[in-house]
Amino acid sequence: MKNFKLPLQWTLFKVSAILLLNIRESSTVGLFSTAQEFCYSDPSCDPNSKFWPGVCQTGTRQSPINLFVSLRQQPLYRNLPRQNMRSDFFSMQNSGETVSVMFTMPAPGLFPGYGLSKTMYNFSNAHFHWGKEDRDGSEHRIEGQAFSMELHLVHFNSKFTSVQEAVASGESNALAVVGIFLQAGDSYWPNKALAPIVNNLKKVRNYTADFVRIDESLNLAAIIPQVDELLYSYQGSLTTPACSEQVSWFVFQSPVMISKSQVQAFRRVNDEMGNPILENNRPVQKVNNRRIDVVVVNGY
Numbered sequence: 001m002k003n004f005k006l007p008l009q010w011t012l013f014k015v016s017a018i019l020l021l022n023i024r025e026s027s028t029v030g031l032f033s034t035a036q037e038f039c040y041s042d043p044s045c046d047p048n049s050k051f052w053p054g055v056c057q058t059g060t061r062q063s064p065i066n067l068f069v070s071l072r073q074q075p076l077y078r079n080l081p082r083q084n085m086r087s088d089f090f091s092m093q094n095s096g097e098t099v100s101v102m103f104t105m106p107a108p109g110l111f112p113g114y115g116l117s118k119t120m121y122n123f124s125n126a127h128f129h130w131g132k133e134d135r136d137g138s139e140h141r142i143e144g145q146a147f148s149m150e151l152h153l154v155h156f157n158s159k160f161t162s163v164q165e166a167v168a169s170g171e172s173n174a175l176a177v178v179g180i181f182l183q184a185g186d187s188y189w190p191n192k193a194l195a196p197i198v199n200n201l202k203k204v205r206n207y208t209a210d211f212v213r214i215d216e217s218l219n220l221a222a223i224i225p226q227v228d229e230l231l232y233s234y235q236g237s238l239t240t241p242a243c244s245e246q247v248s249w250f251v252f253q254s255p256v257m258i259s260k261s262q263v264q265a266f267r268r269v270n271d272e273m274g275n276p277i278l279e280n281n282r283p284v285q286k287v288n289n290r291r292i293d294v295v296v297v298n299g300y
Contacts, residue, residue: 038097038241040279047282056243062285063236064139064179067251069294086219091211092197094204096272097240097280100127101197101218102211119248121155121176124163126220128152129239130266131279134184137263139239139281140251142232147255148263149182150281151223167244172235174246180224181255182263190259193222198262207272225252231295239282250295 038052039045047056056062087103102125130149131137138150155176156166166174182194190198196216203212230253237245269277 040281052241052243054242055237055245056241059237059243059245060286060288061236061245061290062243063239063247063249064141064282064284065234065236065287065290065292066141066144066284067232067234067292068143069292086217086221088217089213089215090196090218091213092200092204093209093211094207094269095127095209096207097277098127098129099197099201099204099266099269100125100211102126103218119173119176120158122158124154124156126151126153128266129281130263130277131281132267134260134263137279137281138181139284140179140181141284142253147181148184148258149266151180151182153178153180153220167238167246170246172246173248174244175238176248176250179249179251181252182258183255184258184260184263186260188257188259190262191223191256193219194258194262198265201265201269205268206270206274223256225254225256229254233293233295234290236290 037045038047038049040047043049045051091102093100093102103123128149128151129137129139131146134148136146138147140150154163155178156163157169157171157174157176160166160169160174163175182191196214196218200212200214200216203214232249232251232253234249235245236247236249237243238247267276267278271277
């Protein structure tokens with residue numbers, strides 16, 4: 001493992017993992033395609049305000065959470081094939097709260113479906129969370145440790161046609177989100193796999209409800225941790241209003257290394273009012289005795 005170790009009582013697991021993406025439509029973070037009134041730091045609209053209503057305040061399976069390993073826990077062993085997730089062009093959107101990425105053409109494959117879950121999911125979008133400082137930008141934490149950013153790959157149950165329809169169904173397995181930590185450091189070079197997104201942030205620097213086509217290739221598989229890896233799996237919620245508790249989470253343990261300049265580029269993206277988005281990470285929520293599985297994934 002890189003930069004994070006399980007307790008000494010655990011044996012080092014040899015693992016690798018992959019996602020199979022099937023892009024559908026322009027669904028952005030949560031359910032929204034336009035800027036919303038909720039925010040993260042202003043007391044008038046932050047996570048403790050009326051703009052985070054209902055289950056956001058009263059739910060018992062909210063996300064993100066602090067992830068940890070129970071020494072009494074038995075790991076789950078699963079197999080996942082490794083498949084390329086590349087497109088010759090892609091689309092980007094500034095929703096006012098985050099930057100979202102989509103492939104224009106559908107990609108083959110479904111996730112999880114190969115042992116992680118009995119439910120099949122289609123890919124919807126990728127989006128990012130970050131903070132004011134490099135040491136505290138991720139939404140999830142691992143035993144209290146935060147990272148510079150967190151990339152979310154959002155999927156919806158394949159029996160539905162969109163994220164919105166899946167959530168409207170009320171089903172507990174409507175969504176699956178894969179979380180990938182991104183860690184910036186003084187000695188880290190810019191991450192080449194992330195470069196097509198970072199280099200084009202200027203095209204979506206200001207809020208727009210529309211997606212902007214980027215005529216460059218993007219390979220999401222290259223952003224996913226390529227070393228031996230563990231996944232944390234638990235039942236949770238969307239991390240933006242309406243905080244629907246219908247998400248199966250799969251969070252990679254080890255962070256992907258990126259440069260400080262790449263994180264700073266996201267902080268220059270503006271919200272609907274023209275102000276830089278300096279933080280868009282929801283605080284950790286109570287675990288409430290939820291089960292957190294450690295998934296050992298063998299790739300092939």
